[in-house]
Amino acid sequence: MPPRRKLNEFERGRAVAWFQDGVPKREVARRLHVSISVIVRLIQRFTATGRVQERRRPGRPKKTTPREDRLIERLALQTRTASSSIIQRQLRVATNTNISQQTIRNRLHGFNLRSRHPAVRPRLTPAHRAARRAFCRRHVRWTRQQWSQVLFSDESRFTLNHNDDRLRVWRSQGEPYIDTTDQEKVAFGGGSVMVWGAFSLHHRTPLFHVQGNLTGLRYRDEILRPLAVPTLQQMGPQAVHQDDNARPHRARVVNDFLQQPGVNRMEWSACSPDLNPIENLWDELDRKVRSNHPPPRCCSLSGRRFHRGSSPPWSTL
Incomplete structure (x- = not known):
């Protein structure tokens, strides 16, 4: 297809003259390097009005040309973090076109580009990426039976108040500070409690x-020795203990303790995606706690530990 371009007034008159001399429309389009639909519309307009000038279009004309619109898109895609003011200056330097920042945003919206918060992920070095690939290759063919021998463990902190800024309210304009539409925040969540737990397909601590x-x-004396290791022994000689790379988990005293016979430890690469399934359990436990009526007002567990003989709070999940 010939490249799209806009005919000037001389070319439009020339196209009409060729057509009146008997030149086919397709040949006229070929000579002027435009689509045949451009010539068809031109002949229709000339037949109806006797003029080759374009009709006056309603509304305010665009301040930018299609070429400048594509340049705006290219500048945004080259530097994804560039603000509309930066693109505005770059466009002024490149084309001497001065337009508002809102016009910049409107053009980008036309290309389906909108300002969003970037997705957050850890910084990965080549060593991190290699460790991730190695972990996936070691476990990609693991069966359900093999995964059932893994004891997944982790800690989680539960707070009385969420400060993640995800709460939304319905309000009218001019109502940002009325009591029913604002949100009170308490420093550090207004109190919290941290718990540790572990589970496998058939066992839980x-x-x-x-x-x-x-x-x-x-971690060694209060968690691993009385809780994790006995559970691993119940699971059998093929049991594998999984924990992340938090500093207490990788302390020298912990590494030396887990070197004892009968305890297998899963390697967990640094900055790895948190695929530990216990994270889903923590989320469900948090939803269960917050669904209580009335909601909890205290984070204390009375300083007691849930022993193996008692029923843990997550036994119903």
Whole structure:
């Protein structure tokens, strides 16, 4: 198809003269390097009005040309973080065209480009990427039986108040600060509690309340020795313990303790995507707690630990 372009007044008159001399429309389009539909519309307009000038279009004419619109799109795609003011300056330097920032945004909207918050992900080095690929290749063919031997573990913190700015309210213009449409925030969530737990396909540990800061010694003496290792022994000699790369989990005292016979540990690459299925359980547990009526007003677990003989709070999940 010939490249699209706009005919000037001389070319439009020439096209009509050729057509009146008996030149076919397709040949006229070929000579002028335009689509045949351009010539068809031109002949129709000349037949109806006797003029070759374009009809006056309603509304305010565009300040930019199609070429400048494509340049705006290209500038935005080259530098995805460029603001409308930066694109405005770059366009002024390149084409000497001065348009408003809102016009820049309107042109980008026409190309289906809109300003969004960027997706957040960890910074990955080549070593991180290689470790990710190696982990996937080692486990891509694992069967359900093999995964059932993995004891997934993690800690989670539960707060009384969410400060993630995802709450939305219905309000009219001029009502940003009325009591029913604002949100009160409390520093650090207004109180929190941290718990540790682990589960596999057929086993689970009690839920342990972590009081204060978790260190490598506390992780070994209060969690691994009384809770995780006995559960692994119940699972059998093929059981594998999984935990992430938090500093207490990778402390030297923890690594030395897990070197004992009968304890297998899954390698977990640094900055890996958090695919631990226990994260889904923490989310469901949080929803269960918040669905209570009345909602919880205290984060204390009375300083007690849920022993193996008792029923843990997550036993109903």
